[in-house]
Amino acid sequence: MTDRDIDVLVAGRVFADLVFTGVHAPEPGAEVYADGFAISPGGAANRAVASARLGARTALVAELGDDPIGCIVARSLRAEPDLDLRFAVERTDYQIPISVAITDGHERSFVTYEHSGDLPPWPASTPVRVAHVGLGRGPVPPQATRLRANGTTIVGGVGWDPSGQWSETLLDHLEGVDVLIVNDHEAVQYTRAGTVDAALDVLARVVDTAVVTLGPRGAVAARGSARLHVPAIVVDAVDPTGAGDAFAAAFMAATAWDWELRDRLRLASVCATCSVRSAGGARSAPHPADIAHLLADHHSDPGWTTVRQWAEQRSDHPVPATPGALTS
16 A cells, blocks of 8 residues: 555554354353354454445554464455555564454353553554544553644544453543544443433543444434434344444544544444444454445435445445335
């Protein structure tokens, strides 16, 4: 990829996700058999691949390992035609973090192993429209602060807190963030609010735009006193791993393209919905044609028109509706 401007920059740890589907986690001493299995890039790669597949010029800042599973992940990432890996560095003797995910399509359990490591340098001179940073373990990194000073929109996300403390110091770190995307559990836990609406009130006082994902109920956003809710399309879920990352990636891509907030949320919602229909995080990230087919087959709500038309235009071939399907 050339030195063009970057639409979306994703920095973080890349994992190898080993995903077992159609199964509950076994009791101690027991053995269970899964219906399906997949190896997929995970972690920061979920967001980077999802954004690139939508057509955003996406760069990934990450360490890649030369261990056997790390080589599989690196090969998979290099096969993504629109993903910029100039800032992803392969380290000799670096063991890529591994997560084993067990899911029945609704709930999921993880076992993770990771080495410590340092991220490579972020782009110093290439303009970046939107960048993602992970929060919860400390303040916004200085690289992101420098980008923000040059006009980059900073989107923050958080992860599961294994300590169970859900430290309120997160709120102090949000001053360096323009957009925060969290799920409903994270929103309530970090703000100590009793409801999602109350959590949004707290978050909207700190960041320009706060977004809370609601799983099968869609997502809600707050910008100042304004509130927006978009629905989710109901599908048969195979693996929810990476759905939140797909949501964030689509929202960032649409932000880089200067879409209206409601359409950003719509694209993010349908991207997350598409991703749960197959196993793996990055592996299941949709292309525009996947989104177009889903909207052609499943929804007549005219609110989806902008996203559906965009997806059809980005698809390689026209997307006919399935006979009998409702379309807007």
